[in-house]
Amino acid sequence: KEIKKYPPDLLGLYTISYNYPVLETLTHAIRGINPTLKMVAGGPHVTFMPEQTLQETPIDFCVMGEGEETLHELVQHLEDGSKDFSEIGGLAYRTSEGEIKKNGERVRVKExxxxxxxxxxxxxxxxxxxxxxxxxxxxxxxxxxxxxxxxxxxxxxxxxxxxxxxxxxxxxxxxxxxxxxxxxxxxxxxxxxxxxxxxxxxxxxxxxxxxxxxxxxxxxxxxxxxxxxxxxxxxxxxxxxx
CATH class of the missing domain: 3.30.750.210 (Transcription Regulator spoIIAA)
Structure with a gap:
């Protein structure tokens, strides 16, 4: 109801392995409500199995590991209208052609x-x-x-x-x-x-x-x-x- 009433520019989700089936059900339901909404997921399950997550759900982006810098760069790219996410470390994503890409790891925050x-x-x-x-x-x-x-x-x-x-x-x-x-x-x-x-x-x-x-x-x-x-x-x- 909230997504229908106030559609966000980007929807963030978190999952660990035992509630991954909930993520599947939820994201498919959300996609039925809003076919163009961009969705990004993070958490332990997504970190270790980003390709599976992108294959089995309508999620657009997966943040692997720590998300502060990765998510910030992703939002900047989306705001700029860029469709090239290849330089964002720690990100897996589905291209506009439907191909799944996985970038290199993000260096962890030291300080x-x-x-x-x-x-x-x-x-x-x-x-x-x-x-x-x-x-x-x-x-x-x-x-x-x-x-x-x-x-x-x-x-x-x-x-x-x-x-x-x-x-x-x-x-x-x-x-x-x-x-x-x-x-x-x-x-x-x-x-x-x-x-x-x-x-x-x-x-x-x-x-x-x-x-x-x-x-x-x-x-x-x-x-x-x-x-x-x-x-x-x-x-x-x-x-x-x-």
Missing amino acids: LDELPYPAIHLLPPLSKYKLYLLHHKRTPYFSVASSRGCPYKCVFCETPSGKIVRAHSAEYTADYLQFLEQKHGVKEIHFVDDTFTLNEKRIFKLTELMQQKNIDLTWYGTAHANVKNMDVFKAMRDAGCW
């Missing part, structure tokens, strides 16, 4: 602190979003990735962000959390880092800054089973982790 905050002000109030998680204490809720990558080789994890760990500084992360709390009324955070507790020094600094700034958030994140320093968990608890 995460150089990335701007997400444009949350363009979204509806966060209070309108329903939680998909069963376990939470407060709303509104928001997800934060304070680092990317994990060096471990757990057989059950696809490590979508790679083995090399890159992290926002504790200062950047604390400022961002304060921004979310003060500007958007966020009350709970889910850290979606591949492994949040990798750098104990950063955790101690972050939790210290959160208390200094009087950040009143409940939050939680991921940890590897080999964390042996209980002081890490105590510092996290004292800063609002549950």
Whole structure:
């Protein structure tokens, strides 16, 4: 209904493998409503199987890996009316002739602190979003990735962000959390880092800054089973982790 009422210039979608069938059904339904709407998809499944995604769905573009720079370049090309997407790293796409093309990989962002905050002000109030998680204490809720990558080789994890760990500084992360709390009324955070507790020094600094700034958030994140320093968990608890 929203697409009929307010047709977007570009529709972005995200999928992991277990909900890929939903992506198939949804995109075919959307194409039936709007035959000319451009659709771009990202996420782990699309990253590893872009050709299959383009073959089985009416999606026009697939972003492989991190999307900040790839999506920005794609939008610039679309705004300029360009149909040549061959130089956009990290992009797979369907040409106007129906041929599927896959460009080279995009170099991962090295300095995460150089990335701007997400444009949350363009979204509806966060209070309108329903939680998909069963376990939470407060709303509104928001997800934060304070680092990317994990060096471990757990057989059950696809490590979508790679083995090399890159992290926002504790200062950047604390400022961002304060921004979310003060500007958007966020009350709970889910850290979606591949492994949040990798750098104990950063955790101690972050939790210290959160208390200094009087950040009143409940939050939680991921940890590897080999964390042996209980002081890490105590510092996290004292800063609002549950």
